[in-house]
Amino acid sequence: MDSAVRGSRVRRSILRTRSEPAGTAAVAEPNFLLTDIWYFAMPARALRPGKMKPKTLLGEPVLFGRTDDGEVFGLRDVCPHRGIPLSCGAFDGREVECCYHGWRFGRDGVCTAIPSLVDGQDFDPGRIKVRRYPVREVQGNVWIWMGKSDPDREPPRVPHFGDDRLSDLTLVMPFPCFVDHAVIGLMDPAHGPYVHQSWFWRSRKSAYEKAKAFGPAEAGFAMKRHKPSSNSAAYKMLGGTPETEIRFQLPGVRIEHIEIGDHHVVNLTTVTPVDADTTEVTNQVYWTQAWAGLAKPAIRAMAHIFLKQDRDVVVMQQRGLRHQPTLMLIRDADTQARWYYQLKNAWKRFREGGDGAEFVNPVKETVLRWKS
Numbered sequence: 001m002d003s004a005v006r007g008s009r010v011r012r013s014i015l016r017t018r019s020e021p022a023g024t025a026a027v028a029e030p031n032f033l034l035t036d037i038w039y040f041a042m043p044a045r046a047l048r049p050g051k052m053k054p055k056t057l058l059g060e061p062v063l064f065g066r067t068d069d070g071e072v073f074g075l076r077d078v079c080p081h082r083g084i085p086l087s088c089g090a091f092d093g094r095e096v097e098c099c100y101h102g103w104r105f106g107r108d109g110v111c112t113a114i115p116s117l118v119d120g121q122d123f124d125p126g127r128i129k130v131r132r133y134p135v136r137e138v139q140g141n142v143w144i145w146m147g148k149s150d151p152d153r154e155p156p157r158v159p160h161f162g163d164d165r166l167s168d169l170t171l172v173m174p175f176p177c178f179v180d181h182a183v184i185g186l187m188d189p190a191h192g193p194y195v196h197q198s199w200f201w202r203s204r205k206s207a208y209e210k211a212k213a214f215g216p217a218e219a220g221f222a223m224k225r226h227k228p229s230s231n232s233a234a235y236k237m238l239g240g241t242p243e244t245e246i247r248f249q250l251p252g253v254r255i256e257h258i259e260i261g262d263h264h265v266v267n268l269t270t271v272t273p274v275d276a277d278t279t280e281v282t283n284q285v286y287w288t289q290a291w292a293g294l295a296k297p298a299i300r301a302m303a304h305i306f307l308k309q310d311r312d313v314v315v316m317q318q319r320g321l322r323h324q325p326t327l328m329l330i331r332d333a334d335t336q337a338r339w340y341y342q343l344k345n346a347w348k349r350f351r352e353g354g355d356g357a358e359f360v361n362p363v364k365e366t367v368l369r370w371k372s
């Protein structure tokens, strides 16, 4: 992990251990970034053939590119010669050329040319390599494997839609916080009536008691299929009786699958740390309803308002977090957040466990109750 990420801000916002009074959950999880896992990098549309795009993830500088033949790649954005970002150079659709001394690198990170060499200087450029990150393009999105190991699994996929299907709507928004606050903010069921008040969604008065069944799922947990609350006008607009399943998966992937008769709507939210102080949240929607295309500007506007409400509350929260408060997670409204921290620790143990180690999912089948 980059030293920038292990910096003071991360340590400062540590959630401390506390004893467990009735109904209160303890939190004893130091903040760290998960590695050896797929992170969402960017929508595939952002990467045209023959173009490159630098981006910082987990404090690491990564140069993404797409070759003329359509292949996406990721390289460490630092020239191994004298450290200038490779993104300062040029890309011809096949190789990246450093702007300082013209060394060239293929998409596999191997150096192919050192222009200053003369005849008789038999130095093999192929011995020089830039770090290459495993990347995958799935359902219109680029995922990157951040870690030292090779990928031992595939990136998350949204249900129902095929591998080549692009999302119908994509919103990207930076949140000025450490990744954990963005993740637990997005999975928090109790903030709705306070943070998301708007004419098209709900008011504070519409809160009522809920009981939802949860269970373990792939590197995370799922809120099992259920009929969504009737307190949302947006669902009513869709017509039919919707049924929803919501899955959360490490490191910060939330997939909400709504079935309405023969139709499907999937909401994919991904949370990717840029560094210790900034987190990028991307929200994408896939749908089968043809009419939704016409309503796209309205859906986009609503989704933007919604996501911005989540971000604005995080901006305010940062002002309090500067004073390093001890934070609390209460039952049952904060149980999902608690699972998130437990899952992170379980993943860390799994990755540090060496060969043969298994991921032990700490989530158990249960019904959570809260009012919102």
Ligand code: FES
Binding pocket: 079, 080, 081, 082, 083, 084, 098, 099, 100, 101, 102, 103
């Ligand atoms: S610094 Fe990149 S070629 Fe010299």
Ligand SMILES: [Fe+2]
Binding pocket: 185, 186, 191, 195, 196, 310
């Ligand atoms: Fe929210």
